[in-house]
Amino acid sequence: MLKIEHLTKKFGNKVAVDDLTLSIAPGEIYGFIGHNGAGKTTTIKACCGILQFDAGEILIDGHSIKDEPLACKRLLAYIPDNPDLYDYLSGIQYLDFIADVYGVSAAERKERIHEYAEKFALTGDLAQPVSAYSHGMKQKLAIISAWLHTPKLIVMDEPFVGLDPIASHQLKEMMRTHCDAGGSIFFSTHVLEVAEKLCDKVAIIRQGKLVVSGSMEEVKGDTSLEDVFLELEGDHA
């Protein structure tokens, strides 16, 4: 579903992502772990066609993000680390806008908005302007908008930040359901316990370079993901 091949991105002289290669198959939840400034957000933005990169290739369901950005974007949904949404729209207007852009029919959007807004207890607030939303409510709205157009690939940057425990639980269930239905999820997180329980595969990135990747069992073995992460960080310190 997502293939990252030899991705390199520089900001001036600084190499933010260095020759990164990853592959995510349909049905997989793939965790992306690294310290602050390791290059996670840069990689994620490059995957979504938001950030141009210097070398390498990113393929989404066989389409190149460089050559066919629109075809790729139709297949994916992106949730950033900070959900800055359109403050001047109400929640429902924002969802409608997203549904219009992705061509979701009136009946489908009504059904899905009802389902997801109920899950996140946001239905009553959808008429409010986004400017009146808390961080967590904006995050919920961003999640609903991502699921609204049933993308094949969902890319999320720190999706659990700001969510209350119930919403976190709902999101984990939605992620699993999405992948069980053949979709894929690529997300970054600092919460290693969540990654350990939720992810089928995991990659650890450090200073732009992939340190280790593979199935959760391969990466952590008999120890915990936290131990592996700390050990790898210690090795490079």
Added chain:
Amino acid sequence: MLKALMRVRLAAMRSWFTGMSRSKRKQTKAKTIGFAFLILYAAAAYAFMFYGYFSMISRPYYEAGLGWTYFSMFAVTDFALMFIGSIFTAKAQLYEAKDNELLLSMPIPPSAILGSRMLTLLLINLAFDLMMAVPAGIAWAQFCPVHVSGILAFVAITLLLPLFSLALSVLFAWLLSLLTRRIRRKSLFSTVFSLAFLGAYFVLVAQMQTMITKLAQSGTAVAERLGGVALLYWIGKSIADGDLLLLLFSAVCLVLPFVLAYWLISKTFIRTVTAKSGVAAVVYKETMQKVSGVSSALYQRELRRFLSSSAYIINAGFGAVVLAVGGVALPFLNIQEKVPLPGNLYSPILILTICMISGMTTITAASVSIEGNTLWVARSMPVSSADLLRAKLLLHLSIAGPATVIAEAGLILALKPSGTDLIWCLLTPLAFTGFTALAGLVANLHYPNLDWTNETQAVKNGASVLIALCVCWVTVLAMGGAGYGLARLMPMSMAMGIVTALLILVCRLLYRWILTGGVAAYERLG
């Protein structure tokens, strides 16, 4: 503490003006000089206009023994300029800044936060102040004798007037902020209020020439009226006669309101900026939503963004408002009777005037910057950048286009042109409206500012807005010059045709750049 906050504010001012923060590019010396030149050019244009007014009245007032009235009038007009120029900026900077809560969470006294913001506003006021004080001083010194104590009083009043003006503008901004919190349609309220305010200001400016002429002829009557206001009398007298005791009285009257306003605002600052809206929440009721196509959705997004912000409407849409109002008024102004010109010059001059006003519509010049931190939404959607940029152009044209047509209708009713003149009356202003939209977007793609802390920085203070305004006005002058030159070789209507054809060609080139270089620039924003 205040020094650190001021450093941040000045850095923010520099970055929002040049738009360099998001691009991560170092500002070149040439660009810095270019921006400085632009600012100086705009300031000089205003200063020359004010010099024109003051030089008309300085000598007659001096000769009539009414020097103090001259300086009282300077104080009144200077105050009006500063007050109107800073009131909306004051509201945005003090009460709507995105970093208010962040700063309040730090161990910084609210008075220091407020102080740093007020100092920034004071600098803006001082800039307005000098644009009027320098020409007023020169116009007086040129025709009338000056003495040391008078100069001292003039300098002191010039430096103290911004304090007085700022006191009133922050109090007004405070009231406006309190009011709008309790109103559901904040944008509509603020827009109507602001338009009424700006309308009054522009009527004042438009009438200035007539007023100054009348004032020059009836200095004694003016003196009697102004003398009734003690502060104005003291200010005028202290400068004209170099009376230092009156200067002291004036200084106290100018500083005291500032101290009181600062005290009042600092006492209520936290409460005001952290207050929740007093409007009851609307509960969502599920309905079948209306489905739109992609182009329509993108256009509606731009339109809602525009209509949601009174600052955006007022600053970027002002030209359209003036065109519409002017267009309605034009047939009733009897231009041909009031302004004697050779018959074939009326339509070209009025066409160029419409173009000049149309150039004040800067919707596209702020349309990229206004996306701010939400740019990721558009960039992650399966929509081409060209379509996103087209939606911005369409918004500009759908606001400025009808206003231009109203102005054209007014022009046609006023002049009743025929033949080719009629064609240019219809075509040239519309082509220029297209040019304004395209030039604004090109400017904003070159100088975007996505890191603003309040939207006024994007829609009013950005480099792209200033550049777009200057480019449009210089283009009008070039069109006028080219038309005048060509008219010596051929009939005026043919000259207008060539100028219009060239304008359409430039529009075509700009549009082509937007679809290539502009798209690339937009996608580089990340």
